[in-house]
Amino acid sequence: MAVDPFADLLRHLRRNADRTQDEQAGAINAASGRATMTRREVNRYENGANVPTDHTLGNIALACGVPLEPLLREAKAARARRREKNKAEAEDLDDVKRRTLLGGAVISAAAAAEPWGRLAYALSKGSKIDPESAGVLIDHAARLHVDELSESALSLQSRVEAHLDAITAALPRAGTHERALTIAAGETAALAGWVAWDLGEHDKAISYYGVTSECAKKAGHPPLRALALGYASYGAPSPAKALEMLSQAAQDVRGRGNATAAAWALGRYAEEAAQSGDDAAALRALDQAKFAYDFADHRASRRGSAS
Numbered sequence: 001m002a003v004d005p006f007a008d009l010l011r012h013l014r015r016n017a018d019r020t021q022d023e024q025a026g027a028i029n030a031a032s033g034r035a036t037m038t039r040r041e042v043n044r045y046e047n048g049a050n051v052p053t054d055h056t057l058g059n060i061a062l063a064c065g066v067p068l069e070p071l072l073r074e075a076k077a078a079r080a081r082r083r084e085k086n087k088a089e090a091e092d093l094d095d096v097k098r099r100t101l102l103g104g105a106v107i108s109a110a111a112a113a114e115p116w117g118r119l120a121y122a123l124s125k126g127s128k129i130d131p132e133s134a135g136v137l138i139d140h141a142a143r144l145h146v147d148e149l150s151e152s153a154l155s156l157q158s159r160v161e162a163h164l165d166a167i168t169a170a171l172p173r174a175g176t177h178e179r180a181l182t183i184a185a186g187e188t189a190a191l192a193g194w195v196a197w198d199l200g201e202h203d204k205a206i207s208y209y210g211v212t213s214e215c216a217k218k219a220g221h222p223p224l225r226a227l228a229l230g231y232a233s234y235g236a237p238s239p240a241k242a243l244e245m246l247s248q249a250a251q252d253v254r255g256r257g258n259a260t261a262a263a264w265a266l267g268r269y270a271e272e273a274a275q276s277g278d279d280a281a282a283l284r285a286l287d288q289a290k291f292a293y294d295f296a297d298h299r300a301s302r303r304g305s306a307s
Helices: 005-016 021-032 039-046 054-064 068-091 095-103 115-124 131-147 153-173 175-198 202-219 222-235 239-252 259-275 279-294
Strands: none
Touching: 005 039, 005 054, 005 068, 021 039, 021 054, 054 068, 131 153, 131 175, 153 175, 175 202, 175 222, 202 222, 222 239, 222 259, 239 259, 259 279
16 A cells, blocks of 8 residues: 655655654654654654644654654645545445444344444344443443554544444443443544544544543543543643643542553643643652552553543
């Protein structure tokens, strides 16, 4: 598959500077004054999986000694190409699955092997969601968050949105599983927002975060709101607003069972505080994050959320 011209440009900039991807990440971190860039993220930029934000482009320009304006212009064009590609791929998706799911048509038991198929089959029978089907939907929402660590946003987007469709269709017949499915729906919507943000679809991302917060309110589940606030903080209009959001997120994940989520929220707070120049608050939050992380059960607790 051909690499996007902008991704190719970023690769050439690195090679012209005679750096490995690890070294490029280090140079970008030196330019930004923050140790947040990784070799993996540089690789995603160079294979077209991600387009850097304008802020990151400023650091790349500084690290490579090139003007920023041409990079901003090329990045804008790359995002436009991604939107067109996403639109074309969405139109090519198997419409039968979506019509079956949302229209309630009867499908075969074989088609019910996938989470959305199992659910559609249950709906077509006019029954309440059974515990096994609810469990499949909830577990699949969790797996998508794990997959996000290794897959590009572009490859993950259609799967996340399809799964959100599945849970949305299930909710009217959720019965005793309504709260658990509402939380799973919120977690999936939050991930859909994060993926959309990664692809430059910022308005779409904000809408998804809003839905996540609504799910948190309906389910009475503050950690879910923390997930939405943590993700949304990356696009906050000011450092002060980001700190306000992250302070609320940290409050939402206080308590037993949320240590990993607390470590993430506090770590984000430390990052934003350092960026705003409040070193004392950054160090305090970082110490709290380390404390939470050391006592977390990393097998049971997920970033930003707890069941």
